[in-house]
Amino acid sequence: MTMKLVIALGGSLIDFDEDYFERLKRFLKDLSKDHRIYVVVGGGEIARKYIDFGRKLGLEEEILDWIGIFATRLNAKLVSSILGANEEIPRSVEDAVKLDKGLVVMGGTTPGHSTDTVAAELAEKISADLLIIATDVDGIYDKDPKMHPDARLFGEVSVDKLQEICKKPWTRAGDRVIIDGPAVEVIKRSGFDVIVLNGKDLENLGRAIRREKFRGTKIRREG
Numbered sequence: 001m002t003m004k005l006v007i008a009l010g011g012s013l014i015d016f017d018e019d020y021f022e023r024l025k026r027f028l029k030d031l032s033k034d035h036r037i038y039v040v041v042g043g044g045e046i047a048r049k050y051i052d053f054g055r056k057l058g059l060e061e062e063i064l065d066w067i068g069i070f071a072t073r074l075n076a077k078l079v080s081s082i083l084g085a086n087e088e089i090p091r092s093v094e095d096a097v098k099l100d101k102g103l104v105v106m107g108g109t110t111p112g113h114s115t116d117t118v119a120a121e122l123a124e125k126i127s128a129d130l131l132i133i134a135t136d137v138d139g140i141y142d143k144d145p146k147m148h149p150d151a152r153l154f155g156e157v158s159v160d161k162l163q164e165i166c167k168k169p170w171t172r173a174g175d176r177v178i179i180d181g182p183a184v185e186v187i188k189r190s191g192f193d194v195i196v197l198n199g200k201d202l203e204n205l206g207r208a209i210r211r212e213k214f215r216g217t218k219i220r221r222e223g
Helices: 018-031 044-056 061-083 093-099 115-125 159-165 181-189 202-209
Strands: 004-009 036-041 103-106 130-135 156-158 193-198 217-220
Touching: 004 115, 018 036, 018 061, 018 202, 036 061, 036 115, 044 061, 061 103, 093 103, 093 115, 115 130, 115 181, 130 202, 156 159, 159 181, 159 217, 193 202
Parallel strands: 004 036, 004 130, 036 103, 130 193, 156 217
Antiparallel strands: 193 217
């Protein structure tokens, strides 16, 4: 069955690992033979370096937000070029939908939210079957697993619990969050399935797409 999939590729995964990008290229191109794939790329460390430097120089938050957005589009251009996908990087969800291709790559859109929100809005717009938030940890934990070795991974979490975990609203460019508040709001009102997992493990990602047992967090709509 052909599915419409949106993958939020966290900027933390854009770490210039040649082997990973070769594997990602093969994975996504193979996936796009049977499904419609939209990839939304985050800004990662490149964005944060620019944002942190601009903040030290006293730039306004909206300007810093735009700098982060341009960094996501730079990353998106890299990923799109590697995949041989769209030449022009869409500046809005509507522009991405208009491309009407089997494999579309984009970055950020406007200030006030992360690329996870863009991915959620895109998933809502196209009535996606599945939104995958691919990051550099294995899913959603009860606390930061990078800071706390005893952090517990949620195999499944309700959208209400997710809202509690990710209760911090969007405050400023460059914030490190698994899923930002605006994205959770879109997820809560929409009908698509959502999975959070480690984007480095492409075999696990494939299992999640095939609805097989996987390591990560499934977001449940009720309870």
